[in-house]
Amino acid sequence: MMSAGEQRWEMLEKIGAYAAGELEGEEAREVEQLIFERPDYRRLAESYARMLVMLDTLGNEPVEAPEAVVGYAIRRAYISAFMRSAEVFIGALGRSYLDAFVYYLGLRRESYGGGT
Amino acid sequence: MSSAPGGATDQALALRASRGDVEAFKQLVQEHSGLVYRVALRIVGVEGAQDASQEVWVRVWRNIKNFRGESAFSTWLYRVTVNACLSARRKEARRGEREYGGDEMPFLPEPPGGDADPEAAALGAERREEIQAALGHVRAEHRAALVLRHMEGLSYAEIAQVLGVPDGTAKGWVSRGRAAMLIALAEENHGRTGGSAG
Numbered sequence: 001m002m003s004a005g006e007q008r009w010e011m012l013e014k015i016g017a018y019a020a021g022e023l024e025g026e027e028a029r030e031v032e033q034l035i036f037e038r039p040d041y042r043r044l045a046e047s048y049a050r051m052l053v054m055l056d057t058l059g060n061e062p063v064e065a066p067e068a069v070v071g072y073a074i075r076r077a078y079i080s081a082f083m084r085s086a087e088v089f090i091g092a093l094g095r096s097y098l099d100a101f102v103y104y105l106g107l108r109r110e111s112y113g114g115g116t
Numbered sequence: 117m118s119s120a121p122g123g124a125t126d127q128a129l130a131l132r133a134s135r136g137d138v139e140a141f142k143q144l145v146q147e148h149s150g151l152v153y154r155v156a157l158r159i160v161g162v163e164g165a166q167d168a169s170q171e172v173w174v175r176v177w178r179n180i181k182n183f184r185g186e187s188a189f190s191t192w193l194y195r196v197t198v199n200a201c202l203s204a205r206r207k208e209a210r211r212g213e214r215e216y217g218g219d220e221m222p223f224l225p226e227p228p229g230g231d232a233d234p235e236a237a238a239l240g241a242e243r244r245e246e247i248q249a250a251l252g253h254v255r256a257e258h259r260a261a262l263v264l265r266h267m268e269g270l271s272y273a274e275i276a277q278v279l280g281v282p283d284g285t286a287k288g289w290v291s292r293g294r295a296a297m298l299i300a301l302a303e304e305n306h307g308r309t310g311g312s313a314g
Binding site: 008009011012013016017020040041043044046047048050051052054055056057058059061062063064065066068069070072073074076077078080081084 | 136138141142145146149150152153154157166169170173174177220221222223224226239243244247262263266267268269291292294295297298301302
């Protein structure tokens with residue numbers, strides 16, 4: 001069995017769902033009846049409606065990110081891409097030097113001339 | 117959200133960016149930086165929004181290879197943004213969530229010109245502060261769900277996808293967030309009007 005506090009919270013959520021237009025059929029009619037009968041529930045529904053209008057209004061206002069955010073994101077990507085390329089280049093260069101050194105020491109049998 | 121006009125372009129740009137094309141990434145940043153900053157502003161507040169937004173774009177660049185194009189790019193971006201904001205919030209000392217223990221229901225007073233007054237519908241600086249402060253008293257996951265639903269206009273299926281939870285959980289989080297927000301907003305309002313409202 002639910003406590004009085006839990007029942008109040010359930011009603012709070014139910015009226016919120018009604019104010020947001022998310023209840024249908026029997027459930028919606030049940031809440032409508034309660035709102036009609038009890039002035040405190042009516043005030044609650046009106047308060048929800050006001051709050052939802054405020055959230056919607058604020059949500060629809062254009063917000064621009066500060067230039068610093070955009071600049072930082074792009075700079076980081078350029079640096080990261082440069083580092084990746086540098087890593088690949090240095091890796092390839094290192095491997096080439098190593099191959100050449102191994103060949104120089106005669107540790108590899110096959111020759112670069114195509115013959116064996 | 118998924119029917120955004122730039123959807124196909126975003127997918128193509130994301131694919132190019134995943135191959136290391138910085139110019140494509142730059143276009144994505146320029147196109148969506150407003151979305152990221154707006155959501156960060158609502159979830160972490162003005163003091164943390166810039167850092168959270170920067171962290172989002174670092175994560176996007178690092179993980180864009182994981183974007184497979186199964187959902188809209190904006191859905192994936194919302195997910196990265198919400199995750200970064202929730203991580204940022206976990207690092208902070210948790211602000212007190214407003215408890216609802218009273219016998220009375222929370223109320224918001226009617227604006228002076230009535231609900232139909234267009235001037236009342238426009239939000240003043242004080243009202244914005246109230247909303248932002250009240251959002252700060254809603255549990256982070258519930259706040260994220262509330263913001264996505266009532267400020268970003270996402271469907272429950274989209275919210276579930278962004279938050280990585282079942283549809284029913286997303287619906288429950290929005291519902292709890294809505295109730296907690298009203299309680300916090302009523303208390304903010306009550307505090308500012310010196311207890312004369314409500």
